[in-house]
Amino acid sequence: MRAPATARRRALTPWLFLAPALVYLLLFFGYPLVRNVVMSFQDYTFATYFTGEAPFNGLENWRAVFANELFAASLWRTLLFTAGSLAGQFGIGMALAVFFSRRFPLSGVMRSLLLLPWLIPMVVAGTVWRRVLDQETGVLNEALQALHLTSAAVPWLSSPDHALLSVVLVNIWIGIPFNMVILYGGLQEIPAELREAAVLDGAGPLRTFFSVTLPLLRPVVTVVLVLGFMSTVKILDLVLALTGGGPAHSTETLGTLTYQLSFLQLDFGQGAVVGNVLIIISMVFAALYLRANRGGGTR
Amino acid sequence: MHAHHHRPPGTPLPPRRRVRAAASATLLLLAGVGCAAERDPDVYTIMNSGTDEPYHSWDQEVMDACGAQAGVRVDQLSVPADQLVPKALRMASSGSLPDVISLDGSDLPQFAEAGGLVPLEDLGLPTDDLTESALAFGSHEGVYYGAARSVNSLGLFYNAAVLAEEGIEPPTSWEELRSSAAALTEGDRYGLAISALSTEDGVYQFLPWLWSNGGDERELSSPESVEALQYIVSLVDAGSVSPSVVNWTQADANDQFIAGNAAMMINGPWQMPVLREHPELDWAVVEIPVPEAGDTSVAPIGGEAYTVPVNVDHPGREQVAAALVACLTTAEAQLDWSTKGSNVPLDPGAAEEYSEQVPELAPFVDQVRTARSRTEHVGTEWNTYSQAIGTALQAALTGRSSPQDAMGRAQEQVESQVEGRS
Numbered sequence: 001m002r003a004p005a006t007a008r009r010r011a012l013t014p015w016l017f018l019a020p021a022l023v024y025l026l027l028f029f030g031y032p033l034v035r036n037v038v039m040s041f042q043d044y045t046f047a048t049y050f051t052g053e054a055p056f057n058g059l060e061n062w063r064a065v066f067a068n069e070l071f072a073a074s075l076w077r078t079l080l081f082t083a084g085s086l087a088g089q090f091g092i093g094m095a096l097a098v099f100f101s102r103r104f105p106l107s108g109v110m111r112s113l114l115l116l117p118w119l120i121p122m123v124v125a126g127t128v129w130r131r132v133l134d135q136e137t138g139v140l141n142e143a144l145q146a147l148h149l150t151s152a153a154v155p156w157l158s159s160p161d162h163a164l165l166s167v168v169l170v171n172i173w174i175g176i177p178f179n180m181v182i183l184y185g186g187l188q189e190i191p192a193e194l195r196e197a198a199v200l201d202g203a204g205p206l207r208t209f210f211s212v213t214l215p216l217l218r219p220v221v222t223v224v225l226v227l228g229f230m231s232t233v234k235i236l237d238l239v240l241a242l243t244g245g246g247p248a249h250s251t252e253t254l255g256t257l258t259y260q261l262s263f264l265q266l267d268f269g270q271g272a273v274v275g276n277v278l279i280i281i282s283m284v285f286a287a288l289y290l291r292a293n294r295g296g297g298t299r
Numbered sequence: 300m301h302a303h304h305h306r307p308p309g310t311p312l313p314p315r316r317r318v319r320a321a322a323s324a325t326l327l328l329l330a331g332v333g334c335a336a337e338r339d340p341d342v343y344t345i346m347n348s349g350t351d352e353p354y355h356s357w358d359q360e361v362m363d364a365c366g367a368q369a370g371v372r373v374d375q376l377s378v379p380a381d382q383l384v385p386k387a388l389r390m391a392s393s394g395s396l397p398d399v400i401s402l403d404g405s406d407l408p409q410f411a412e413a414g415g416l417v418p419l420e421d422l423g424l425p426t427d428d429l430t431e432s433a434l435a436f437g438s439h440e441g442v443y444y445g446a447a448r449s450v451n452s453l454g455l456f457y458n459a460a461v462l463a464e465e466g467i468e469p470p471t472s473w474e475e476l477r478s479s480a481a482a483l484t485e486g487d488r489y490g491l492a493i494s495a496l497s498t499e500d501g502v503y504q505f506l507p508w509l510w511s512n513g514g515d516e517r518e519l520s521s522p523e524s525v526e527a528l529q530y531i532v533s534l535v536d537a538g539s540v541s542p543s544v545v546n547w548t549q550a551d552a553n554d555q556f557i558a559g560n561a562a563m564m565i566n567g568p569w570q571m572p573v574l575r576e577h578p579e580l581d582w583a584v585v586e587i588p589v590p591e592a593g594d595t596s597v598a599p600i601g602g603e604a605y606t607v608p609v610n611v612d613h614p615g616r617e618q619v620a621a622a623l624v625a626c627l628t629t630a631e632a633q634l635d636w637s638t639k640g641s642n643v644p645l646d647p648g649a650a651e652e653y654s655e656q657v658p659e660l661a662p663f664v665d666q667v668r669t670a671r672s673r674t675e676h677v678g679t680e681w682n683t684y685s686q687a688i689g690t691a692l693q694a695a696l697t698g699r700s701s702p703q704d705a706m707g708r709a710q711e712q713v714e715s716q717v718e719g720r721s
Contacts, residue, residue: 046413047412049389049413050392050414130546136541136543155543158542158543158546160699244546246497246693247497249693260686264686
């Protein structure tokens, strides 16, 4: 009789160790996630908080959100915003990482200075940039005009044609340090001999970078891009601080739309729908990431 | 583990609900959110948005005095204005609402409609002495839920020194405002600063143009409504108002006015604490200009009202809460608070005395007399209307569409959304 009991205990032991993590995941990720999905099929309104009643209304919320012209526009802008931000952050971050991977005096000091945007809370950065980009009193326009680069003040945040670009530029500024630090770490791990060998074989700096460094850096690049994507696609605080989604909804993204529907219009069901769309987009990319890592994770 | 109080005591929970209750109790515990604590019978809580000093301390003084009169201690729970409703909703869902909540006039209908508030008449607060505007401000569908201590509205602030220098009289009609704003625009200085955000700040400021012109939030595509939007757009097009106003909050407009970047601004008396920090600035205020001389200036009425949330478990507390509300809103209390906090008393006697004591803000007393409540006609749907107006405002100001098209779309948007819900 003792043997099966021991076997059972042995089978249970791994679960015991997993239990805290599982409970944690279920409580803090599983519950809100399921709640949000359920909520998107409910007529969840102001009164729900008092009565506790949120009748199910089928696809009503989904239909309303998809019929809302702001939704399609916000989805498109979210994609533009994410692609633009990632391209800028990654490109500049990579250039700086390569630059600093060579040793030269004061490189440590400059590298730490470049980390500053990372230390600043998003809302503070947004508020400061709002002043910098102000059409009349902003430093940027004054500088541009003093240098005769532009003849008239650029309406960075007050014209629907410029606002999205301005928000993307500020987000690039915020995201550079993260990209630089992770890529720099990755570059340090590539043995110098490999590059030296390439140089001996007659490869120029560009050829060495694209044929040796970049392929070896691939796993790190995937991590940076996927993490960057996840944090960029759900952008909310920066946009709220800079433009509040305006002017004329020109910087409305899925993140701000969720906020608007839930907390300004108090239609929590429709807000949940947009939240779910964001979750679905993120999940697609998480799956791609996992697949990519399984294939190339032999480093 | 404290007991939860959402149901009458003594009713046993069905098994499935018991499991769910236990689960949610565990969740709350783990999330670090306390359960509804057993209430101390001698301690009452009043929730408001008075986080800023000195308002917070002034409030506490009045609350202490009223608490002493009722024989209880009063705790003040202040949360930032934009977080008050979400916080109150969370408290409502766990049955732990405070004894009194100071609600913004435009939020009151939602709480009343949800059945969350006790009619003040049921708690022995008479309404016969109230003025029509006080009654309208605190009522939803004819039932009086909220007693206001003071209200506010909008006015036209002007830099008296600059106007005197240019030899310009404070404008009273749209045409005068247009010409003086143009004349006052010079170098870095714009004639007029406003807030034209698509959120409540900007919408609140658009209403005086809409309403004084005979327009209406229920008929946004009417010629009067379109004309009001047209007027604001023309001021920006003429260069008298900065195109940046689409990003300005009311506080931003005030900053621009103080910095000398605007000779006039539309704003409310709540900017007084900031304005007083700049004694070198020589300013005065008049009523918002009307379309034609002789028209009535109709501005929105803003402010907060004390309400008593339904307390199923301790109905006795509602009575004491009502006594606190009564004490906080007497004519003397209104005058005292308004003088300190630069708002306008609702009580006519107090308002008259206020005009004498604070003559520089007397125009607000006149403005409040004719002011209209945002929720008077559309009640709980105000958010939908506000959103549509904000969108139209920005579409027209940024040149995305003509005022005519912008207002037409706003009307369609409101109709489809309101119909979708009913």
